[in-house]
Amino acid sequence: MIIRLQNVGFHYPGQGEEGTGTVLSGLDWSVDRGEYVAVMGPNGSGKSTLAKLLNALLVPTAGTVQVCGLDTNDHRQWGAIRQRVGMVFQNPDNQIVGTTVRDDVAFGLENLGLPREEMRRRIADVLPRVGLSGMEDQSPHHLSGGQKQRLAIAGVIAMRPDVIVFDEATSMLDPAGRREVLHAIRSLHQGGTTVIHITHSAREALYAQRVVVMAAGAIRLDGSPVDVFNQVDHLQEWSLELPLFAEVADRLRQQGLPLSRRISNE
Numbered sequence: 001m002i003i004r005l006q007n008v009g010f011h012y013p014g015q016g017e018e019g020t021g022t023v024l025s026g027l028d029w030s031v032d033r034g035e036y037v038a039v040m041g042p043n044g045s046g047k048s049t050l051a052k053l054l055n056a057l058l059v060p061t062a063g064t065v066q067v068c069g070l071d072t073n074d075h076r077q078w079g080a081i082r083q084r085v086g087m088v089f090q091n092p093d094n095q096i097v098g099t100t101v102r103d104d105v106a107f108g109l110e111n112l113g114l115p116r117e118e119m120r121r122r123i124a125d126v127l128p129r130v131g132l133s134g135m136e137d138q139s140p141h142h143l144s145g146g147q148k149q150r151l152a153i154a155g156v157i158a159m160r161p162d163v164i165v166f167d168e169a170t171s172m173l174d175p176a177g178r179r180e181v182l183h184a185i186r187s188l189h190q191g192g193t194t195v196i197h198i199t200h201s202a203r204e205a206l207y208a209q210r211v212v213v214m215a216a217g218a219i220r221l222d223g224s225p226v227d228v229f230n231q232v233d234h235l236q237e238w239s240l241e242l243p244l245f246a247e248v249a250d251r252l253r254q255q256g257l258p259l260s261r262r263i264s265n266e
């Protein structure tokens with residue numbers, strides 16, 4: 001188990017003392033090493049808060065969050081936790097710090113205090129993995145949205161984290177950019193990285209091994225994509241997008257033509 005939440009509660013400072021403004025409560029959740037988990041849920045359900053709890057950007061107001069056996073309630077572990085859990089956010093422009101692609105990846109590595117030679121090795125290793133080799137000297141501001149997001153991913157994987165959390169990391173991209181980033185996410189998973197992918201898109205969630213649905217600060221569904229997307233009524237209640245197969249199955253059911261689970265699984 002690489003991530004373990006036990007009875008986690010959270011409210012932002014100044015809120016929640018009287019039970020109002022509580023963002024998360026009584027959350028028990030775990031993720032195994034190497035899993036690829038999609039997290040869905042309506043706006044305000046607590047997905048981003050959960051993401052920030054995983055790398056100690058926030059600490060729980062109740063319960064414990066452990067990552068790789070390290071407890072985020074212990075501030076002496078924050079540095080180690082942030083190295084182990086990388087984050088990629090929604091807006092690629094906000095994540096760029098370097099004036100060239102190479103400098104941008106180097107920035108995080110400098111913070112780790114790595115020797116120059118090791119930094120060079122890591123940059124040379126990560127850029128081809130996200131399809132940006134040969135672009136070392138380019139200004140990141142001239143890259144496409146998908147390329148910028150892949151640069152952000154390169155910066156994160158150069159730090160060699162065990163877990164990467166993608167928080168709506170494709171939502172500002174055009175279809176080509178989305179495809180590129182999803183491809184990068186899948187290859188990270190195949191390489192053994194634990195992936196948590198927060199997304200509004202059912203189509204993207206289908207790539208995960210496991211789909212978690214949050215609503216009002218609690219986990220409501222947690223299972224394989226087929227099992228979760230078969231709960232059509234719940235998903236519509238929380239205004240979540242359905243993947244095409246679930247929508248088709250639902251319409252057929254309404255017309256008295258049930259599509260069997262067996263067929264939809266094959």
Ligand code: ADP
Pocket residue numbers: 012023041042043044045046047048049050
């Ligand atoms: P999601 O990612 O699912 O949209 P969030 O985790 O961003 O949900 O937000 C959950 C709840 O916490 C919302 O009600 C939101 O208004 C509140 N919230 C988020 N960030 C802050 C903050 N910095 N201060 C106070 N309340 C916040």
